[in-house]
Amino acid sequence: MITVIGVDGGPLGAEAVASLAGAACVAGAQRHLDAVEVPAGTRRIAIRALDAALEQIMSDPGPVAVLASGDPGFFGIVRALRARGAEPRVLPGVSSVALAFARLGLPWDDAVVVSAHGRAEQGRGPRRALAAALAHPKAAILTAPGGAGPEAFLPALLAAGRRVHVAQRLGTADEQVTLxxxxxxxxxxxxxPNVVVAVDPENTVAATMAWTSGHPGAPDGWALGEDAFEHRASMITKPEVRALVLARLGPRPGTVVWDVGAGSGSVAVECARFGAHAIAFERDRADRERIRRNAAAHGVRVEVVAGTAPASTEAAMSPDAVFVGGGGPAVLAGVVRRRPARVVVALAAVDRVRPAHDLLAEAGYVVSGAQVQASRLAPLPGGSLRFAAANPVTVLWATGAETTGEQGGAVSRGLAGA
Structure with missing residues (x-):
């Protein structure tokens, strides 16, 4: 029998004390083993390397008591034990996230909570956690030593205008919460251990009562009409094209999406509405202001970067997906150098399709495409209807590359809502 006991700095409950007293083996980080009274003669497993410790726990004849921080069912060891076939009894403590928000006097049902533990697969490191935190007005990040501590998140969060606290050693005698x-x-x-809490000062509490915690998920509708955005002389990705573009980009919380040659920023704004961290690159100053206004109108944050691609993209956070709506071969080549997993290109000129296709294919991507030509209903005199044809657009999408990890990472101060 395995009993997992949450340690939050307060006294253990009667059930937890009884489980410890009856355990033949007690496992936990050294700080947890030092914090409780382990009966003399009880076998101890100091958890350093998790996989090795789990093997010992699972093979011990028991009963085994496992000590863990806070609520062990919340980004904790309960998941790892269940994955190995255990059915543990769980006696939770107060989670570190709950304690962090309590110390700040803030509700957290409207916060996104992300973990940087064990997220270094495929070179992504803390990037997914940072992307989710940047895209949401209130976030808590469970950090980890070894490249995923507060130092990996603080510069970008502060540059985004967030009010940031680091809550260290919560529930212990040396607890500290620092602005x-x-x-x-x-x-x-x-x-x-510590928790980073980042809050947009203008959105400390959600405007409406939350019915689900964290990010609300997909918006009610997407591929919004041109009238949902401010734009310059119809210079905007049309809804029918944008619907296909969004499907191929796959925006969601924890992803970084670039909109290169953003114009009105309609693609960036829609990606942000899905919870992605959206970065819009645009050289025209008036268009950059439009992007900020469009983002504000839809209640999302879009990072806006000034300059001509690819130079303007060099210092930006590495992308998972990129939409190229403007620029020539040099722009696309600059995008490919960053090795996003997905690239989507919209082309109005037929003669640009082959060079773009070949450039992507030569870079190792699998390239597909479609011509999108929509005919929209329009009124005729006398109440009849007709179809009005829009100009065709070729959409190429390329997949199959893996991101190379943390290239760049500086965040522009040109932020919507900042």
Whole structure:
């Protein structure tokens, strides 16, 4: 029998004390083993490497008591035990996220909670956690030592205008909750475990009562009409084309999506509505202001970067998916150098299709495409209807490349709503 006991700095409950007293083996991080009274003669497993410790726990004849931080069913060891076939009894403590928000006096049913633990697969490191936090006005990040501590998140969150706290060693005698400034972010070291809490000062509490925690998921509708965006002389990706583009980009929380040659920013805004961290690159100053207004009108955050691609993209956070709505071969070549997993290109000129296709294919992508030509209903005199044809657009989509990890990472200060 395995009993998992949550340790939150407070006294253990009667059930937990009884489980410890009756355990033949107690497992936990050294700080947890030191924090409780383990009966003399009880076998101990100090958890350092998780996989090795789990093997020992699963093979022990027991009964085994496993000590874990806070609520072990919330981004904790319960998942790992269940994955190995265990059916543990769980006696939870207060989660570190709940404690962090309590210390700040904030509700957290409207917060997105992300974990940087064990997210280094395929070179992504803490990027997914950071992308989700940047896209949401209130976020908590469960950090980890070894490249995924607060230092990996603080510069970008502060540059985005967030009010950021680091809550260290919650529930212990040396608990500390620190409001972080830019200077402190670059020079201070932090004690583990800790939680980073980032809040948009203008959105400390959600405008409406949340019915589901974290990000609300897909918006009610997408591929919105041109009238949903401010644009310059119809220079906007048409809804029928945008619907296919969004399907191929796959925006969602934890992803970084670029909109290169963004114009009105309609693609970036729609990606942000799905919870992605959207970055819009646009050289025209008036268009950049339009993008910010469009993002604000839809209640999302879009990072807006000034300049001509590919130069303007060099310092940006590495993308998972890129939409290229403007620019020539040099722009597409610059995008490909960053190795996003998905690239989508919209082309009005037929003669540009073959070079773009070949450039993507030569870079190792699997390339597909379709010509999108919509005919929209339009009125005729006398109440009849006709179909009005729109100009055809070729959409290429390329898949199959893997991101190379943390290239760049600086965040522009040109942010919607900042």
């Amino acid at each position: 972080v400034g830019e200077e402190e972010a670059s020079r201070r070291t932090w004690a583990h």
